[in-house]
Amino acid sequence: MDKLLHSHGAATAGEIENIRVHRITVPEHALEQVKKALSKNPNIQFVEENFIAESGYVPNDERYSSQWHLPMISAPDGWDLTTGSPSVPIAIIDSGVDSTHPDLAGNLIAGYNFLENNTDTQDVLGHGTAVAGSAAAITDNITGVAGVAGDSPIMPLVILDANDYATYYDIARAMNYAADQGVRIINISIGGSSYSSTLQNAVNYAWNKGAAIFARAHNYSTDTPYYPAACANVVAVSATTSSDTLASFSNYGDWIDISAPGAYILTTTRGGGYGNWNGTSFSSPITAGVAALILSANPSLTNAQVVDILTQSADALGSTRFDTYFGYGRVNALESILTALGAAPDEDTIDPSVAITSPQNDTTVNGSLTVSVSAADERGVDRVELYVDGELFDEDITSPYSFFWDTTTDANDTYELVAVAYDTAGNSGQSGVISVSVDNVIFKDTGALIVTISSHKDGASIGDLEKVQASASDDSGISRMELFLDGELKAVKYKSELRWNWNTRKLSKGAYTFSVKAFDTAGNEGIETITVYK
Structure with missing residues (x-):
């Protein structure tokens, strides 16, 4: 077969x-x-397509009937095939999320607060809670509302303050953080009218790590581009109404990629309640939720395939296949999922690019240094390995890729460094050879290693319970101490002090000899031996 x-x-x-x-x-x-x-093959009785049966699934969330936008995007029919996946989280880059909300609490995973630089991701404004509910409120829990991808977790990343402002720097940091955590669906319902290389670089970083990024077009009824929505590799989302027309407030233009419901969207609110919200801030997470359904249905898809499936499966609303109001059309969850299920993995045969950026070739190094490596791939870099003279030294899975090298443990000599990067498809690329010379001042240990048994003197008498104490000192430091009783090893300590409790109660009368031997970091050794009597 x-x-x-x-x-x-x-x-x-x-x-x-x-x-x-x-x-x-x-x-x-x-x-x-x-x-x-x-x-036509005689060994096969019949061939037919794997037809789809629709149940018209209706979740039991008490306010689902007021969520007009979910049937509009064919979400209920799509839920017959997938409702999201715990392995496909959605990063919500916003003002945080109400962690006690009954429709969200069970769907939250650890995030980060970039305003306070801590892990407190409570909503400081209310906007983030509403955005999160649009994408992934818990579905079919007899409570409140349904989310587009109710089985996909929410990662709250706080960058929007209580005054409704966020900096591009924090947005960029949050994108990088989500990508480094392996999150492949990122929503940003925030934006500004100024182009930023910082934002574009952060988008490129997340895209190269395999993430699909969604952002609101903004709400000024203008064709002026807003960012990060208008950045390359970001899906810019405009807003539609219940009659499939462009919302009056929605931005538009040739930079729009797709549209989704964004008017009178019933969703979660901070404090445990529910409310109706307007804005492309909700079109974007609804689209991100559909993307999570696509990836849940077929986890092998690349981010480029996810975006292509979204746009090609959308319902065209304009007079042409693409127009400046709706992009490629209004999202359709069912058609997107069906397309995802039938999509073959996009074969990746392109090797990642990789280069050692520090140290430079033909340089001399000493002491401790960082070997820095740059690596990039259109599908995302999985890991980078560093080889020293052909032997694997270490690997790093997080950009920027760097390796700590303590050259003092190596002989003064010339070494060849090579970095190898692997992408998520298993392709590998190799850097050029970097030759460096290690030149450290070699420390010669000429000092005497001194071992002292401080608890007993030679010839001393002992009782029924003895505490043996010894210490050692040396210019280069002590690496190990050993205690022997009548030639038998009894204790080992990897420091310059040694203590040992000696139960002598059952010993017969006579002489007992114990020795303490110490070793310094240069390999030298010292010893003190005494004899005691019972």
Whole structure:
């Protein structure tokens, strides 16, 4: 069966053994050709498509009937296939989230507060709680409202203050943080009218780590670009109404990628309640929620595929396939999920680029230093390994990639450094060879190693319980101390002091010899031996 399917570019995806039915995946462009070929094979009884049955699923959330936007984007039909996944969190870069809200508390994972530089992510404004509920309020819990991706966790990242302002610097930091945590869906319902290289660089970093970023178009009814929505590699979302028209407040322009409901959106509010909100701030997380459904349905997809599926599965609302009000159209959850389920992984054969940026070639180093490596890949870098003279030295999974090298533990010599980067598809790229010379002043230990047994003197008498104490000193430091009783090792300490409790109660009368031996960091040793009597 596998050989037959492989010859047609298909693959087994499941089996119902008792009725001998196989589920297979087929490249979309070859669907009809494969169906026809397999139907003519005498070993196959029938071939049919894996048809979709719709239940018209309605969640039991008490205020779901007031959420007009969810049926509008075909979310209930999409939920028959997926409701999100715990492995596909959504980062909400905003004012925080009410951690006690009954429709959100169970869906929150640890985030970060970039205003206070701590882990307190309580909502300081109220905006973030409403945004989070639009994307991923807990669904089917007999409480409040439903979120688009109710089974996807929410990571709150606080950058918007109580006065409704955020800096580009904090937005950029939050994007990088989410990407470094492996979050692949990021929502930013904030924006400004000034272009920023800082924002674009942060977007590129997150995109290269595999994240899809969504941002509101803003609410000034203008075609002026707002950022980060208008940044490259960000999905800019405009707002639609219940009649599938552009909301009067929504921005528009040729920088818009897609549209989603954004007028009179019932969602969660700070303090445990619910309210209706207007704005592209809600179109964006609704779209991010659909993206989470896409990735939940097919985790193998790249961020580029997720965005492509979103835009190509949208319902066109303009007079052309793409226009300046709706982009490629209004999001459609069901069509997006169906497309995701049938999508084959986008084969990645491009190696990541990698270079050692510090130290420079043909330089001399000493002491401790940091080896810095730059690495990039269009699908995201998985890890970077550093090799010293062909031997694996260490690996780093987080950008910026750096390696601490204490050269004092190595001989003065010339060493070759090479970095290897791996992308998420397993492709690897290798840097050029960096040759460095290690030149450290070699410390010669000429001082005497002194060992002192301070608790007993030679020839002393002992009682029933003795505490043996000893110390050692040396110019280069003590690495280890050992205590022997009549030649038998009794205690080892990896410092310059040694204590040992000696139970002598059952010992017979006579002489006992114990020795304390110490070793310095240069490998020298010293010893003191005494004899005591009972």
